Amino acid sequence: MDRGKEMRLLEALRGGSEKAFESVYRKHRxxxxxxxxxxxxxxxxxxxxxxxxxxxxxxxxxxGKLQELKSSIGTYILAIGKNKIREHLRKTGRLVYADTILDNQTEEESVFDGEEETPTERQRILAHQFALLGKKCQEVLKWFYYQGYDIATIRKKGNYSSDNVVKSQKSRCLKTLKERMR
Amino acid sequence: MEQSELDSLQKAYLQDTLTEAQAQRLAQLRAQGPVLDEKLAFEYDLGKAIALNERKRLKVKLEALEERPKSWRESKSFLAMAASLALLLLTSLLWYLSSNVGAGRDTFEQYYEAYPNTVVSISRSADTNDDIEQIAFAAYDAGDYSRAISALKKLASRSDVPKYHFFLGQAYLAEKEYSAAYGQFKSVMVQGGDFTLESKWYIALLFTRESPEAAIPYLTEIARNKGYKAHEAEELLDFCLKELVRNKGYSVEEAEELRNLLE
Structure with a gap:
């Protein structure tokens, strides 16, 4: 697939396209x-x-962590998957296979080294409290803290009347969350 | 310190993409006082917490794509998280006990109704003419589903349009050929044209028979659309979440958590 098409797919994924989510998933499976x-x-x-x-x-x-592809989407997913296979084989005691994969690791794949971080207790409780917030609060906090959107983008996406309204909404939601964490 | 500098550092911090120089600068700023330090730490944890919820939501979506429903209980992170939710137990229990929608009834039968023929007007000579579409829908309207299936199969093989797959699915459903019905509704969904939302409703209904986990993403979408079958989807969503508690080994708070994440 050409690079332009892959970049458009990335944009569609970042924009939340369900169709892109499913088609990329099925394509590389x-x-x-x-x-x-x-x-x-x-x-x-x-x-x-x-x-x-x-x-x-x-x-x-x-x-927004991945905005440009040095290789294809398939290679990127495979690189992550290879590390996960290696982790799995290590955990199940099949070290020979694990070492084979490790030996053949390319420079690009080493980017995805290491197991996923285990969430801390505070992160787990926060995750739960976040899920109990209203939809608007979840939306604005997710856009800012997870998707990395700036205030102007959130204003447009959420149809807010001004940047200040977004900031107030965000700060009210944060305050609610902090109070619930006490 | 400029606000824009802090914003840029914070963004890189949240994405775990700080360069060495940025990390040093951020450490300097954080060392200047506990207020900023705690603010950044809290917001970093919030970013991770949202990512954690997203992972679970995405896992449910992918399981639905695979039609391979599986309990989250196999996830270590979810189990660990569930352990911290004692506070919610009381309210969730009240929610669980206060409603009896669908309990003890055959939910599928309760909610199932055949979709009426809304696409083809039947002429009086339908039984005798050669127009296969007329024959298919005349049979469908008359409840002669076996004849309708035969004609709709021909139509769908000749012309791959959603309405034929959808009504073929309907005819299979009426004949209790659930697997075949599912295949037809899935075809409509893949095409993404007319009857997509309706097909999702019937797929969700089929899943409620045995795999409530798989029904939940479909029902959530239908309920969120506030249109076709939204009210019924809300009711069925309640039913499915309770089924997870009753028969699938979920705790009440896990089921509530799932509902909140998908909404």
């Missing part, structure tokens, strides 16, 4: 499963790993 089977993993485990890798990829796009 079979290649990943075929790749993973070489390491003796069953399809059920591989599908879980693929989904985890896809979620990491998608979250990197949604949060």
């Amino acid at each position: 079979a290649v990943f499963l075929n790749f993973g089977r070489k390491y003796g993993l069953n399809d059920h485990d591989l599908l879980d790993i693929y989904q985890e890798a896809y979620i990491v990829f998608y979250q990197n796009v949604a949060s």
